[in-house]
Amino acid sequence: MLDPVTSASIGGVNVRLQTVLHQRGIAPESLAVVCEVxxxxxxxxxxxRVPHPRHRRRVAHHLRVEERFLWPPVVDERAAPTNVELVATYHNRAEVPxxxxxxxxxxxxxQIxxxxxSGTFFAQSNPRVAHTLIERARQGARIRMCFGNPGSRAVIDRGSEEGLGPDTLAAKIRASLTYYRPLLSADRCEVRLHGTTLYNSLFxxxxxxxxxxxxxxxxxxANPVFQLRRVNDVGWFxxxxxxxDAIWADAQPWIPD
Incomplete structure (x- = not known):
């Protein structure tokens, strides 16, 4: 039975642990060696997931941080708000580890x-992204990837607003889509193109x-990122x-040229 502590991001990833690893340049695998797991x-x-107390102590010592920083004590739920969805904020997308x-x-x-x-960075951060998505689908997840339609007015306008050439954003989308061709023949995976004015990228x-x-x-x-966790069916999430879902419903299946 675990002690009554919770990770620094309830219901989601442990943002603090991941951030410290990223800042220290320490691979997660090293924690497995240190903790013999x-x-x-x-x-x-x-x-x-919250580790066993002895593993928490070893991790904190190895990373040179306080254990309570990585796994803060539980807050009294009677005194804490029950609909807090905001887990973390980042000044820009590059700050997300x-x-x-x-x-x-x-x-x-x-579900993914x-x-x-274009989402170019999404594939560049993990060149095996298609393989990973297909593996998640094999394990039962539903995969829905929705990119801008290179020929849509929304893509042309967005490129113009960013000061790009007339076909620059469209070219980036076409290049990004090449990573996802394997998904077209995989079960539980779909790739669609939308022509919507996009106010937010969503992951x-x-x-x-x-x-x-x-x-x-x-x-x-260059824009901020904030991380949400779902706590009920009437919140931001x-x-x-x-x-x-609304954009997906109107999007068209991607058929490569």
Whole structure:
């Protein structure tokens, strides 16, 4: 039985643990060696599982941080709000640790939804992204990838607003889509193209959602990211999830040239 502590991001990934690893330049595998556990166990810790007390002490010592920082004590639920959805905020997309993206992707078991124009970074951060998505689908997750239609008015306007050439964003979308060709023949995987004015890029992994708002005239990479966890069916999370579903319903299946 675990002690009554909770990870630094309830119901989602342990953002603090992942951030410290990223800042220290320490591979998660090293924690498995230090704690004498399987690397998959460390993956579960990164995904929000709380380690045994002796492992918490070893991890904190190895990372040179306080144990309570990585796994704060539980707050009295009677005094705490029950609908707090905001888990973490990032000044820009580059500040989201790569391990956070990889852990969320690798730990999703039910649903992965991605809504972007080009989403080039999503594949560049993990060149085996298609393989990972297909593996998640084989384990039962539903995969929905929604990219901008290169020929749509929305893509042309967005490129113009960012000061890009007339076909630059469209070319980026076409290049990004090449990573996802294997999904077209995989069960439980779909790729569609939308022509919607995109106010946010969305990345959903089960009950965790990363929202990347779009600021006019700036690339999405320069804009903030905030991480939500689903706590009920009337909060921010579901509002964004419903917006994805609405765009997805009107999007067209991607048929490569």
């Amino acid at each position: 399987d690397p998959k166990t460390v993956g579960r810790w990164l995904g929000g 790569r391990e956070t993206w990889l852990s969320l992707l690798g730990n999703a078991t039910e 939804d991605v809504l972007v124009f 959903r992994y089960d009950d965790t959602l990363l929202v990347n708002p779009h600021i006019w005239g700036q690339p999405a990479s 579901d509002n964004y999830a419903e917006s994805f």
